[in-house]
Amino acid sequence: MIEYLLLAPVLTGILCFLTKSKKQVETVSLIGSIATLILGLILVKNVYQNNVVISWTNALFADAFSAFIVLIVSIVGFVASVYSIGYMGHEFKHGIMDFKKLKLYYILFHIFMFTMLLVGVTNNLGLWIAIEMTTLVSALLMILHTKKSSVEAAWKYMIICTVGITFALFGTILTYYGAVKVLGESGDALNWTSLIAVADQFDPTIMKLAFIFILIGYGTKAGLAPMHTWLPDAHSEAPTSVSALLSGVLLNCAMYGIIRFYTIATKSTGPAFTSNLLIIFGLLSIGIAVPFIILQEDYKRMLAYSSVEHMGIIALGIGFGGALGAFGAILHMFNHAMTKSLMFFGAGNVLLKHETKEIDKVSGIMKSMPTTGTLLLIGGLAITGSPPFGIFISEFTILSAGFFQGNIISSVLFLLFIIMIFAGFFYNLSKMIFGIPKSGIVPGEVSRWTLGAMVIVAVFVIVLGVYIPPFFYDMIMKVVAVIRVI
């Protein structure tokens, strides 16, 4: 079952390689991502019914949490591939990309999808390998544009994330060492399923050390401050369809690694140590985003800093703990993935139209591109946490978890930070959306494909704000049951 899901994007990548024209490669990519989406949903349904799905003699494994990551990857992946047709098609039409590059883009896109799905379904601390693979593939996606800034961003991304991930490897080795003492040396001693069962017998000293390395390592990849320095560069310089995947999905994959280790480490060290670390890094990330969002001049960088903020919020939710905190964090993962993709898609439309990333050089989107403008406005309200959108619900849940658990100071700080971010973000966004369009901008949308993609994610953003369907609620509760340790 799981192997078919992994096979779909790889096969699509290979088929893309064989195509001969723009139309063909787009069709193959679209069909491939629909297939990935369907297989992903089938897996989610299976996990929902049976709790755990295992294949390939224990190597691949999906519980509720993996299924949740698969769900996010396959939905955003599908939407991003729809968006790509419009976005890349526009660049192709204007001669920024030739067919060779376009083909390379689609091949890498689907391999990138494969690596992210792999992160979710490996039953192994070898998760490390999958996460490093995502870095490698996405760095290549970033240098498709041969601008100086893209090359610089890709190099920084590659170097900083590889170093970070090397630390995570050290943490993984230490965990394995801890596990070997309990389980004996075997290939199974790194599997989630066997680790979690005996995690409370691990030596706390080793697990503390391991968790610090893991948090620094995967935290680098998840964009937690102060290891986030590569993130604004990478997310703003990548092609916009890729930015959506990087921000919406890849960060969640790294967060997934942290949370998995968090459950193991906490069973051994007790909750105080690990939770406090997560709260500190979480608050730091939210706090650091504040000045950079308020004073930002580049709208894609502003969105990137907003991702730093939201990863901080997820870490904070897990750190606050309890069923409420975990529920909020998991819901926030989904909401952030949808809303941030919506924002990046909108930003991509604006970028294609105005050919600049500076906030001051864009205005009157509402007049020149009414649909994009409306959707951006909805996304902007949602991402800053205003009701009645999804992120409001999850942020509110996390905040109340903080107060319930007695973390008054952190909760108040959190509240203060998000209010400041709301003001800064919205001030910048409204400069772009309202007003009179700059001269020389021809009214009209860029492409129907890009709008279609935006509408799909916007549905999630709006619906989840007013109504969480019972099956979705059950799914999140199952994830909470997996990751909850306190």
Added chain:
Amino acid sequence: MAEVVFGSKIMQLLIAFILVSTFMILGSTRLYSCVRAFGIQSFLLACVAGIVAYSTGKYDIYIVALLTLIIKSAVIPYIFIYIIREIKVKKEIELYVNISPSLIIGGTLVVISYYLIRSISIISELSSLALSASMSLVSIGLFIMISRKKALMQMLGILIMENGLFLGAISLTNGMPLLVELGIFFDVLIGVLIMGILIFRINKTFESIDTDLLKNLIG
């Protein structure tokens, strides 16, 4: 088991030589000699793995030793030399920190690593020597990354860190499960190739591979 192996004289000697090779990289301003020293270091690591494999009689570790020998001490240095030749880089490395302070910092890092590892209570059962050498390699690798200007040296720094972790893994647990080790080798190799592509790209767009020039994206 591991303790016996790592207590033995030959192992101590190998680990000492691994440290020496790291200092060869720290103390050199010529790209070729850095790459050569890295090759020697990887060869020594392969020897360490080979000895562990011999004394534990595990075939997994033989495979790992062989892969280290082929990939890290032959293929990767070759890729480096290929890049150096293709883009005709100046053979001298420019430094942010000069050679003699570099060596002193390197020495300090070794001492710090040694005390750090000694201070952790888990140490009683494993070879503190190997683990502190591993820590030293990681920290010196990091130091090389931030103190050298050439993009190639940053790549080399990452690989030194990776070598350090390899030493740590093999001294702590006789290496990770084979599947994971293979995955790591795969990632390292692909990583080097992709960093190579990036370096070519940097050279093409900036007409140099000095990381000084990569300073435009801020704020």
